[in-house]
Amino acid sequence: MTPTRSETNNLLLRLWRNQESRAVIIQIVTMAVLFVFIALIARNIVINLAAVGKEFSFNFLMWPAAYDITFSPFIEYTNQSTHLRAATVGALNTLLVAFFGIILASILGFTLGILRLSSNWLVNRIAYVFLEFMRNVPVLIHILALYSLIVVLLPPAKKAINIGDGTFFLSNRGFYVPSPVFESGAGIVGVVLIIAIVCVILFKRWAKKVQNETGKIYPVFWISTAVIVGTTGIAFLATGMPLSWDMPVLKGFNFKGGMALKPEFLALWLALSYYTACFIAEIVRAGILAVSHGQTEAARAMGLRPNRTLQLIVIPQALRVIVPPLCSQYLNLTKNSSLAIAIGYMDITATLGGISLMQTGREMETMMIVMGFYLVISLTISAFMNWFNQRIKLTER
Amino acid sequence: MGAQTTKQYAPGTHPDLPPPVRTTGPIAWMRINLFSSPLNIALTIASVWILWSIVPGILDWVVFNAVWSATDRKDCWGQMAAARDGACWAFIRGSFKLFLYGWYPEDQRWRPNLCFVLFLVAVVGVLRENMPGKKYWLWYAVAFPFIAAWLLVGGFGLPPVSTNKFGGILLTVVIGVTGIAFSLPIGILLALGRRSNLPTLRTVCVVFIEFIRGVPLITLLFVASTMLTYFLPPGSTFDLLMRVLIMVTLFSSAYIAEVVRGGLQGLPSGQYEAANSLGLTYWRAHQLIILPQALKISIPGIVNTFIGLYKDSVLVLIIGMMDILGLGRARLNDADWLGLAPELYLFIALFFFICCFSMARYSLNLEKRLETEHRR
Numbered sequence: 115m116t117p118t119r120s121e122t123n124n125l126l127l128r129l130w131r132n133q134e135s136r137a138v139i140i141q142i143v144t145m146a147v148l149f150v151f152i153a154l155i156a157r158n159i160v161i162n163l164a165a166v167g168k169e170f171s172f173n174f175l176m177w178p179a180a181y182d183i184t185f186s187p188f189i190e191y192t193n194q195s196t197h198l199r200a201a202t203v204g205a206l207n208t209l210l211v212a213f214f215g216i217i218l219a220s221i222l223g224f225t226l227g228i229l230r231l232s233s234n235w236l237v238n239r240i241a242y243v244f245l246e247f248m249r250n251v252p253v254l255i256h257i258l259a260l261y262s263l264i265v266v267l268l269p270p271a272k273k274a275i276n277i278g279d280g281t282f283f284l285s286n287r288g289f290y291v292p293s294p295v296f297e298s299g300a301g302i303v304g305v306v307l308i309i310a311i312v313c314v315i316l317f318k319r320w321a322k323k324v325q326n327e328t329g330k331i332y333p334v335f336w337i338s339t340a341v342i343v344g345t346t347g348i349a350f351l352a353t354g355m356p357l358s359w360d361m362p363v364l365k366g367f368n369f370k371g372g373m374a375l376k377p378e379f380l381a382l383w384l385a386l387s388y389y390t391a392c393f394i395a396e397i398v399r400a401g402i403l404a405v406s407h408g409q410t411e412a413a414r415a416m417g418l419r420p421n422r423t424l425q426l427i428v429i430p431q432a433l434r435v436i437v438p439p440l441c442s443q444y445l446n447l448t449k450n451s452s453l454a455i456a457i458g459y460m461d462i463t464a465t466l467g468g469i470s471l472m473q474t475g476r477e478m479e480t481m482m483i484v485m486g487f488y489l490v491i492s493l494t495i496s497a498f499m500n501w502f503n504q505r506i507k508l509t510e511r
Numbered sequence: 512m513g514a515q516t517t518k519q520y521a522p523g524t525h526p527d528l529p530p531p532v533r534t535t536g537p538i539a540w541m542r543i544n545l546f547s548s549p550l551n552i553a554l555t556i557a558s559v560w561i562l563w564s565i566v567p568g569i570l571d572w573v574v575f576n577a578v579w580s581a582t583d584r585k586d587c588w589g590q591m592a593a594a595r596d597g598a599c600w601a602f603i604r605g606s607f608k609l610f611l612y613g614w615y616p617e618d619q620r621w622r623p624n625l626c627f628v629l630f631l632v633a634v635v636g637v638l639r640e641n642m643p644g645k646k647y648w649l650w651y652a653v654a655f656p657f658i659a660a661w662l663l664v665g666g667f668g669l670p671p672v673s674t675n676k677f678g679g680i681l682l683t684v685v686i687g688v689t690g691i692a693f694s695l696p697i698g699i700l701l702a703l704g705r706r707s708n709l710p711t712l713r714t715v716c717v718v719f720i721e722f723i724r725g726v727p728l729i730t731l732l733f734v735a736s737t738m739l740t741y742f743l744p745p746g747s748t749f750d751l752l753m754r755v756l757i758m759v760t761l762f763s764s765a766y767i768a769e770v771v772r773g774g775l776q777g778l779p780s781g782q783y784e785a786a787n788s789l790g791l792t793y794w795r796a797h798q799l800i801i802l803p804q805a806l807k808i809s810i811p812g813i814v815n816t817f818i819g820l821y822k823d824s825v826l827v828l829i830i831g832m833m834d835i836l837g838l839g840r841a842r843l844n845d846a847d848w849l850g851l852a853p854e855l856y857l858f859i860a861l862f863f864f865i866c867c868f869s870m871a872r873y874s875l876n877l878e879k880r881l882e883t884e885h886r887r
Contacts, residue, residue: 137708137709140709140712141709141710141711141712144709144711144712144715145711148715155742158741158742158743158744158745159741159742161745162740162741162743162745163741165745232551232554233544233547233551234544234545234547234551234554234555234558235544235545236544236545236554236555236558236559237554237555237558240558240561240562246868246871247860247864250818250822250863250864250867250868250871251822251860251863251864251867252822252823252825252836252863253822254825254826254828254836255825255836255856255859255860255863258836258840258852258856259852259853259856259857259860262852262853262856263852263853266850266852449726449727449728450727452727452729452730453729453826453829455729455829456828456829463727463729463730463733467730467733471733471737477733477737477738477741478738478741481730481733481734481737481738484730485726485730488725488726488727488730489722489725489726492724492725492726493725
């Protein structure tokens with residue numbers, strides 16, 4: 115006869131059958147397994163590192179890197195600089211392409227999402243075909259294909275495509291644009307601009323308060339535009355137009371002057387942007403469709419004009435659905451920027467995780483820094499997303 | 512009005528009038544869908560203009576001016592009206608076997624072929640509705656990865672083939688299918704762990720999931736290719752493909768875990784309470800009540816993750832593995848076929864588009880089918 119539960123004398127079995135003690139047992143076992151696992155790995159690392167005569171330290175960051183980085187728009191870098199500096203250049207390059215990528219992807223994504231919602235059949239279909247083709251192809255192929263298009267198909271610098279009568283040049287060395295040169299007095303214009311923006315923000319708050327209390331509506335948008343453009347324009351003229359443009363000029367085999375968007379940067383930036391934009395478009399479309407039609411009808415019944423309906427009723431509610439997945443797309447874009455290594459754009463994966471790793475043989479340390487960098491970005495964007503979610507959350511009773 | 516009526520009809524005797532042109536037929540369709548407002552008219556004209564200026568050029572290049580058989584690129588371009596006037600598909604045709612199998616030994620290629628057939632059988636068996644003997648098909652699908660591994664790698668009676676001979680589409684599909692097959696169960700376990708009420712278990716799962724989701728796949732592949740040997744007992748070696756497969760599986764299981772967690776959170780708590788009040792144990796409750804419903808909700812997310820994983824498999828090129836993209840790029844350096852990058856990338860893009868788009872369509876179809884079951 116099998117013993118029933120009350121007859122069981124086996125202590126372990128009884129502990130296992132009690133829910134609370136079972137929880138304790140499972141947790142102890144989890145911790146034990148985890149500790150043994152980590153200890154084993156640590157032991158293996160120590161033995162393996164000793165076997166190849168390597169130590170674990172970050173002092174290699176101070177050694178000269180001895181490799182060139184062609185694209186360093188923010189800080190000075192020569193091949194005599196340290197690995198730390200190379201890593202910093204890489205990190206800044208990652209942030210640069212991620213920042214501009216996010217901006218362009220948002221613009222393209224919202225546009226495509228709205229086109230996809232268009233009642234015009236032809237526009238709708240074109241947007242659909244474009245979106246489906248683009249997002250079902252790996253982003254790495256987009257990047258490589260765009261890069262080879264730029265490098266192979268665009269003409270060399272001598273025969274650069276001239277856009278706008280000597281202002282912009284498109285060649286296989288990159289896209290050359292005039293760069294702004296600030297002369298004395300430009301600082302004053304900047305200060306005036308900042309003051310104007312602060313004033314406009316204060317005015318907006320005040321106008322909102324007045325509207326809440328009395329129902330009187332000011333044309334906030336037009337007044338703000340007039341204030342910002344007007345004051346800055348006057349300051350600009352009063353200080354004697356302290357801004358000139360440095361034009362790119364062809365000298366020998368390449369351009370001098372102006373700003374250059376390198377082919378690597380262009381390819382990575384554009385490919386990441388339109389690839390991510392396809393996902394953003396679907397998110398935007400889903401978000402707008404998620405606002406029930408009753409909301410629009412209610413707004414119309416209250417006498418709101420169509421654009422006020424969109425602005426006050428549809429967009430705030432759609433944003434609630436759009437923002438969380440949108441943020442994860444921004445994160446994806448940032449992480450995908452690590453594919454820069456495939457075309458030689460020097461981001462942090464290519465500098466520290468690529469060449470520095472190969473030169474110093476410090477796989478462990480370099481990969482820890484690179485992963486830490488991406489983790490910090492991810493956690494920052496997630497934290498921002500949580501904060502924003504809290505702000506726009508549906509406030510129920 | 513009354514002045515024009517010439518003939519009187521008794522009620523009910525008037526012959527049927529043709530439908531009004533304004534509301535039915537192609538003209539009305541165009542009025543509603545293309546020319547309903549000034550903005551729409553402008554958009555339609557702009558779209559037609561864009562199509563008119565792009566599509567003929569693309570069609571000429573891809574189909575009409577293309578060359579399908581040639582010995583090298585010079586020969587290819589010689590057959591066109593002007594060099595680069597059309598695509599040189601001869602390049603893809605000539606390397607097609609290589610793109611398909613990599614360097615898999617010629618006399619053993621029946622093994623990947625057989626694998627592919629078995630794979631199709633497994634897919635059809637699992638995905639088709641009303642298949643007799645559903646249970647056995649599922650067991651077969653579970654066993655399939657192991658059968659396939661034995662067939663491809665060899666041993667136990669088959670001549671062994673080294674995994675560094677794998678390449679091209681074969682390698683891409685191996686990485687994709689392995690990742691898909693193993694990341695789902697691991698992902699479900701991680702999701703359950705994250706929702707467990709045991710603090711240590713939960714913390715371990717949260718840290719793992721957030722870490723993996725916070726770093727790019729490429730850094731994990733670097734870890735697999737350069738660092739992983741340090742973690743293993745001294746002297747042990749580990750196949751590179753195996754290391755990559757483990758990393759890819761772990762990577763996508765973290766994403767699956769988040770999708771499944773969403774599904775679990777979407778279930779009303781009454782379902783959990785009902786399962787508990789029936790006296791079901793944790794595992795029985797999840798097997799019978801919770802997971803079938805939670806997975807059903809999360810199907811779109813799961814398929815999207817699978818598509819992402821399949822597309823991400825091309826990243827192995829960066830650590831030097833010769834998948835379809837890596838092999839293609841290696842062929843581009845061949846002196847005979849220099850500079851045919853557009854053809855290559857278009858071919859690979861089409862390959863991925865067909866795979867991923869059909870997965871997406873299937874998931875849409877499945878969603879619709881499951882939704883009708885819920886309708887009351």
